[in-house]
Amino acid sequence: MKQILLLASALLLPLPALAEVVVSAPWARASILASRPGAAYLTLVSAEGDRLIGAATPVADRVMIHAVETDQAGVGRMVHLEVLDLPPSQAVTLAPGSMHLMLMGLGEKLREGARFPLTLTFETAGEITVEVPVLGVGAMGPGGPGE
């Protein structure tokens, strides 16, 4: 019985395309001034392992992958990453204080409640476009405080 259930549940799951990257919980912070960069966050999982090699959105001139390195003195430095490695089956989360996609040259400021498309380019999976909701300036994530 158990085996049948297992088989049934396995069949119900969408067939995973091996080269697929699952993009979940994308969000961005409302930006305060149009001339100031915005930040977008999301979680990426690739079953086989992949690399994020670029990102683009019609709302900004450029999107850069940034990591924040904080040294022992508490000094935070933004590090610009050309590529972001996705180890097989390991979720890589971009979140406040660690990594973010920096949206530079915003056409207009990101207003809370708006949504914008973001196209991510992966080495193997190719392009994936997601809709990014804009949360409040103090939001820490979808469903989190400040939303």
Add this chain to the structure above:
Amino acid sequence: MTSTSSSGHLRRIRLALWAGAAAIAVAAGAMLLWREVSPPGLPEVRVTGEADIRSVFALTDHTGRAVTEADFAGRWQLVFFGFTNCPDICPTTLAYMANVLDLLGPGANRVAPLFITVDPVRDTVPVMAEYVAAFHPRLIGLTGAEAQTAEAARNFRVYYEKMAEGSAPDGYLMAHSGHIYMMRPGGRFDAVFLESGQPPEQLATEILMHLEKETR
């Protein structure tokens, strides 16, 4: 014969080096142990007494008014250094401070929340006005001439640097420490916190305790 004595000599040096290395290892271990043993829940960096961090500045607030520390002398200060082109740590920390201010309730009247820019060239008075308003109505933005903000950062012992980054707007990024300084009425140092150090409720409780102690 000479070779034996010189190798004996070498051995002694080697022994001395190993002894030194062992001593360093023990010291490092002890430090780690001390950190492990220190009670949890306290902010990591906590200096009480006469730390040489002083709230001394001559700046311009976000309404264009010239201010010094004397304008806030009767109140405690919560001070954060940052810049408005900072997309991640600064909004995170300022939103956190705003949250803490709300949680202080009436206690917030006794606290002046100050956001001092380390990037005054881009963070002019109108920019600061729009920026601070997005976080909290009480938040005070301070800017000035480069020499003035540098002087303020020096007095608070705040580290920041301009890093050249060709792809960034205007060709540079700022690196800075993300600490929130709590200063006593009169401008002396009281404590330092990090946004990541504790939930806002805990920091609000801690601040209220500090205020309480002062009144008694």
